[in-house]
Amino acid sequence: MTGRLKVGVIGLGFFGSRHARVYKDHPAAELIGVADLDQARLAETVGATGAEGFADYRRLLALPALQAVSICLPDRLHEEAAVAAAQAGKAILLEKPLAHSAEAARRIVAAVERSGVRLMVGHILRFDARYVQVFHAAAPEQLGRPIHLRAKRNATRAVARRLGASSSILFYMGVHDVDAMQWIGRSKVTKVYAQKREALDTGNEDALYAVLNFENGAIGSLDYSWAWPDGLMNGFRAAFEVVGTRSAAALDVSDQGLSFVTDAGTTGGDTHLWPEINGRIAGGLADEINHFVTATSAGTPYLQHYREALDAIPVLDALAESARSGQPVPVSR
DSSP, rough: OOEEEEEEEEEHHHHHHHHHHHHHHHHEEEEEEEESSOOOHHHHHHHHOEEEEESSHHHHHHHTOEEEEEEOOOOGGGHHHHHHHHHTEEEEEEEEOOSSSSHHHHHHHHHHHHHHHEEEEOOGGGGGGHHHHHHTTHHHHHHOEEEEEEEEEEEEEHHHHHHHHGGGGGIIHHHHHHHHHHHHSSEEEEEEEEEEEEEEEEEEEEEEEEEEEETTTTTEEEEEEEETTTTTTGGEEEEEEEEEEEEEEEEOOSSTTTEETTTTTEEEEESSHHHHHHEOOOHHHHHHHHHHHHHHHHHHOSOHHHHHHHHHHHHHHHHHHHHSSSSSSEEEO
């Protein structure tokens, strides 16, 4: 491709509005359109970026100049929009997870492969400097054989209430760590055993714990919760570790090393994911979108192939089934 990549954004919620801002500021991209059913959000983004606004994303996809699109809709709306974008011949950056079920994810992949378009799934941990360093530390020549992995991702009740039935603790948060475990551990999950707890009236599960078995013999554990009171600093706690026969690597991203203190209490700040620095969105999200723009324009491979992103979805399905049944469940691929 020559010239600036002509891009659009579908869905202007928390992530979509940030995608639009990053594209607006990107020297190799031109944001030409955005779409959202919420007229207030649409008007705000149009006013901030100068892009053309659409209530119907299909009108955005019909723009002849449009070359690529970010899809930032709730999980259960990914399939329809991604298939439509593929049929329209647009390169796609699809916010994680790929879809809300393995069946829907496979239909998206089939549509992409039929149309011959490019697809990248927005797994932001692939662009988080902390997780990338753990990945390199877990190289077989350094780590040896993986023995066990552990991931923790806890958030507040406000997140569960905000999402309601549009997502779940597994597909909204769990996809991060399931993808990271298979990536860093260099092995696929074969079987899971999960239990969940529902005690709060948030419209979602409150906590889910699980044990995972890997093809290479490693075992793993997941610790998920969005039952924390809303006063939790930064709104989340996350950790990851991998232990091998030669070495180990671990990270804790609970407070990100930044805090602000007043008489009312202590709050935190984002230093890695999407902080606003000097008026621009920076961090992992900006790096992810930059990679999408530059690789799409140059025709070079994306950092993660979409079929590797697809590998996480059957694991999430198995975890959900195990939590429902109370029994170990094999991962069906």
